Amino acid sequence: MSKKSIPRRLADNEAIAKAINLRVSPRKLGLIAGLIRGKTCEQALADLQFSRRRIAHDVKKVLQSAIANAENNHQLDVDKLFVAEVSVGRGLVMRRWHARGRGRSAGIEKPFSNLRLIVREREAKARTEGKAKAKDETAGKRAGAGKRKERS
Template identity: 70%
Template sequence: MGKPKMERRLADNEAMAMVRNLRISPQKLNLVAGLIRGKSAQTALAELQFSKRRIAQDVRKVLESAIANAENNHQLDVDRLVVAEASVGKSMVMRRFRPRARGRVGRIQKPFSRLRVVVREREEA
């Protein structure tokens, strides 16, 4: 009984990790995600470790999770992993209101983002 197993969306040499509702705007998160795109996993971890941006530690956690998924779930070699994809998307937006002059309000938007990191095992050359 039960439903059939879902088809795997990624290739056999890829692993993924995703986080939803990161409390930062997608534009700012995309700047940090751009730092690690296309780099080897170890270089990307070092880059995020010493980044000054606050969100870099959360991005580092997601990358570590993708590496752990690759090693434990898909038996990929950690030393040959490359960040194949780091995509950023919009999530929800909290709306808050601040009182302004003459009985008006100023709307404050607090955006949230989502991050998807895919690591791929590179072939031996």
């Protein structure tokens, strides 16, 4: 008896990269994750390059790994990639103690984080068709916007 095979969680137009036990709190890593979520990979790399946060360098390496996975393992077009999902999880917590006055001690927690980053290839056709439909709908609404009903 063998283990059941786990179904593939990624679509054909996605690639993933992970970083485990990054030495930063999940709250601080979440700030960087929110900075790049939904952006094109090119724009996200530029934002991480000029970010003043220490952990931005590690997040940039994970993003570059995801781009390389997309190109080499899944044969996706690098120019069409965008950051689809960035999830931050809590890793282990390293506990230390600090001596205080009167023989007491205070605990110090040093948290670690896990990062999971998914890049997806953007579909050009579906996006342009959707924009064209949206423009037609808004144009129809705006045409009737100039008319006012007279009150009697």
